[in-house]
Amino acid sequence: MHDEASRHDEPLMIRSKIWIERNDVVVLSDWRVELLEAIDAHGSLRRAAEHLDVPYRTAWDRVKATEAALGIRLLETASGGADGGSSHLTPQAREACRRFRRVSSGVQEVLARRFQTEFHGSE
Amino acid sequence: MHDEASRHDEPLMIRSKIWIERNDVVVLSDWRVELLEAIDAHGSLRRAAEHLDVPYRTAWDRVKATEAALGIRLLETASGGADGGSSHLTPQAREACRRFRRVSSGVQEVLARRFQTEFHGSE
DNA sequence: CTGCGTTATGCTCAGCCATGCCTAACGCTC
């Protein structure tokens, strides 16, 4: 033990995660919303995945899991064509993202401010 | 696939985690603070562990990890004696808990209120 | 009809982490 990997030269950081679940399974999370927004921005699941530096397989899994948990269709996809294919968000997907953003907005900033006050960036 | 475990009869729930880390290792978290407070309340690591329904081994590991990451001594322990032994928080441990509580206080309530507004308890 | 890039999905494997089991030391009581 005592690998001493926790060197004390780096500063402390406050972090947080926010998600929605049902029956102990994740329905929506900040990361998943990021993924959906990246898909929307790139028009492609594959490009979104590599933009977030996560395997395509993983990204696809999460989208499917989210669709199942949320019970709504999130993507309108097309395979084949000049560009190989595409993925776009459904209106309900965009609405879900917006709602989630409204729920979680500002929390990290509040935490960062309080953290600064209590731990003043060191310990 | 499609194990259909995500039945839609149960309501959605908003959840969150808050923690402090350094160099990607957890230094303090809401769960760890709970553990420390339970130790303080019971005067024993073992009783705190079973109160939180977690193996003693795990609880002890987390305390040690927290001490290492935080760089301060958290427990004053004694083994042997009439009661078998005891664990009590050091003043610095209590101070760390208080600070963390001040940082994270109220967040869950705010999220719950917003969540209620956006998803009104269903979907 | 061949090639290309994307969607879609199954399968395997490795790594991590929690859990559990075991042992030792301690110090009080009887």
Next chain:
DNA sequence: GAGCGTTAGGCATGGCTGAGCATAACGCAG
């Protein structure tokens, strides 16, 4: 000194998750 309950820690194991690999289908361009 035997017993008890607690702290302290080593070690094995099992399960879950992510990552990687493989494959098929699709539809347009050339």
